[in-house]
Amino acid sequence: MTPGFLSRTLDGLRQMLGGTPVKPTAADMTPAMVDLLAFKKTPEERKRRKEAIKAEREHDQTSNKWRWRRWASIILINGLFLASFKVDLQLIEGALTASRVVGFHFADLNSSLQLMLAHGHVVLNLVIGVTTVFLLYLIAGGRAFCSWVCPYHLLSEIAEKLHLTLAEKRLVKDHALDRRLRPVLFVIFAGLAFASGYTLFETISPVGILSRAITYGTLIGLIWVALLLAVEVLWSRRFWCRYVCPIGLTYGIAGTVAPVRILHIADNCFHEGKCRDVCLVPHVLEMTKLGYGRETETPIGPDCTRCAMCIDVCPSGALKFDVKGLSRAPEAAE
Numbered sequence: 001m002t003p004g005f006l007s008r009t010l011d012g013l014r015q016m017l018g019g020t021p022v023k024p025t026a027a028d029m030t031p032a033m034v035d036l037l038a039f040k041k042t043p044e045e046r047k048r049r050k051e052a053i054k055a056e057r058e059h060d061q062t063s064n065k066w067r068w069r070r071w072a073s074i075i076l077i078n079g080l081f082l083a084s085f086k087v088d089l090q091l092i093e094g095a096l097t098a099s100r101v102v103g104f105h106f107a108d109l110n111s112s113l114q115l116m117l118a119h120g121h122v123v124l125n126l127v128i129g130v131t132t133v134f135l136l137y138l139i140a141g142g143r144a145f146c147s148w149v150c151p152y153h154l155l156s157e158i159a160e161k162l163h164l165t166l167a168e169k170r171l172v173k174d175h176a177l178d179r180r181l182r183p184v185l186f187v188i189f190a191g192l193a194f195a196s197g198y199t200l201f202e203t204i205s206p207v208g209i210l211s212r213a214i215t216y217g218t219l220i221g222l223i224w225v226a227l228l229l230a231v232e233v234l235w236s237r238r239f240w241c242r243y244v245c246p247i248g249l250t251y252g253i254a255g256t257v258a259p260v261r262i263l264h265i266a267d268n269c270f271h272e273g274k275c276r277d278v279c280l281v282p283h284v285l286e287m288t289k290l291g292y293g294r295e296t297e298t299p300i301g302p303d304c305t306r307c308a309m310c311i312d313v314c315p316s317g318a319l320k321f322d323v324k325g326l327s328r329a330p331e332a333a334e
Contacts, residue, residue: 012301018180021286024294030168032296036266053272056315057258066308073148083217095211105129109250114201118192132256142255143248147307152206159232175236177243187247238280252302261299263322275310
């Protein structure tokens with residue numbers, strides 16, 4: 001574990017907990033990044049990038065390849081719960097919060113923590129399920145759950161499109177909240193579970209509500225989900241996922257050192273910001289701003305959901321999926 005890896009990981013965790021990204025000084029950059037930044041600031045290179053950005057905007061070729069793959073993944077995974085329940089296969093039992101898949105226990109990290117705090121003791125099946133899920137996301141990348149499994153993510157993405165359409169017509173305005181609200185709520189919900197003996201967060205979590213509604217047809221909670229989506233359309237873009245949901249924190253921590261990640265290649269970057277415009281958590285892409293990168297090749301931090309919307313819109317190939325140990329190792333990232 002190199003000093004660069006350690007500092008990048010700690011900074012990623014700090015940002016995930018609500019910290020503001022900090023612009024690096026030349027002393028914080030690798031020598032290769034210092035040289036690349038000096039080159040990118042030359043008049044000739046600035047002119048070349050400006051012309052490339054103009055040409056790209058005139059012939060926009062934004063892809064939806066990764067979006068369709070994510071949506072298919074969400075529909076397939078949640079559909080398997082429904083299909084198994086309807087035909088009584090007993091291959092996949094339960095819901096996303098806690099399930100058993102062909103005999104293996106799976107349990108959401110945050111839900112299990114809430115339950116054990118509420119009951120005041122450790123439940124063996126939950127420990128087994130948590131360990132299974134933890135190991136899975138330790139490999140796949142923690143917050144991949146948010147964009148590749150969570151049914152609320154799909155609905156929230158559609159709500160975001162409506163919000164952006166209305167915002168373009170100046171009918172609504174996005175109200176950004178302090179990102180430190182999410183870890184504060186994590187502690188509050190954990191404390192309430194311990195003090196009350198009830199998993200209060202689970203009663204309002206749209207993830208569990210939707211998963212149970214899809215599988216068992218329990219529809220009453222959908223009123224709350226509809227209200228959350230209305231807030232996201234009319235008031236605050238991605239309100240639940242960005243500022244409230246503690247599930248992303250637990251998975252982000254689990255996947256801090258995951259080998260599957262999205263990699264930023266500074267040499268290819270136009271720094272025009274399309275990736276940040278579409279990102280659910282744009283602070284993780286701060287290095288895509290000119291002068292904000294510390295290394296010429298940087299894995300995106302632990303708060304990244306691996307949704308790949310940034311890859312879909314990137315006009316220059318500066319962002320791509322990378323598997324540590326299989327792909328070419330990025331500078332100082334081993």
